[in-house]
Amino acid sequence: xxxxxxxxPLTYSANDGFNxxxxxxxxxxxxxxxxxxxIPGERIMEPNFGVGLSTFLFQNGSRAxxxxxxxxxxxxxxxxxxxxxxxxxxxxxxxxxxxxxSIAYSIPSxxxxxxLEFTI
Numbered sequence: 001x002x003x004x005x006x007x008x009p010l011t012y013s014a015n016d017g018f019n020x021x022x023x024x025x026x027x028x029x030x031x032x033x034x035x036x037x038x039i040p041g042e043r044i045m046e047p048n049f050g051v052g053l054s055t056f057l058f059q060n061g062s063r064a065x066x067x068x069x070x071x072x073x074x075x076x077x078x079x080x081x082x083x084x085x086x087x088x089x090x091x092x093x094x095x096x097x098x099x100x101x102s103i104a105y106s107i108p109s110x111x112x113x114x115x116l117e118f119t120i
Contacts (some may be wrong), residue, residue: 032080
């Protein structure tokens with residue numbers, strides 16, 4: 001089967017050399033994940049690219065939630081306009097100092113509905 005791109009993080013595969021992305025759904029999900037995790041200024045020649053979830057880690061829970069949602073919406077509109085956000089759910093846990101983020105999205109032109117989940 002032909003490949004679209006390299007799956008990140010890099011891992012070795014006996015079949016392909018490195019594990020490869022073989023569907024548009026997987027490629028779209030990986031690209032969207034990279035948009036969410038990249039810290040603005042981290043990508044060369046695109047200083048505004050990225051949401052930077054880790055930058056919200058030490059902010060107040062409700063303030064961080066609002067900032068994350070707004071940043072995800074703005075970045076998705078700018079860099080991945082084919083993606084339509086269905087919902088963004090953020091649950092904070094002060095006991096474990098963690099934040100669970102679920103982003104439901106769709107790509108109508110490709111008939112894709114999917115979910116990205118992060119814990120920071």
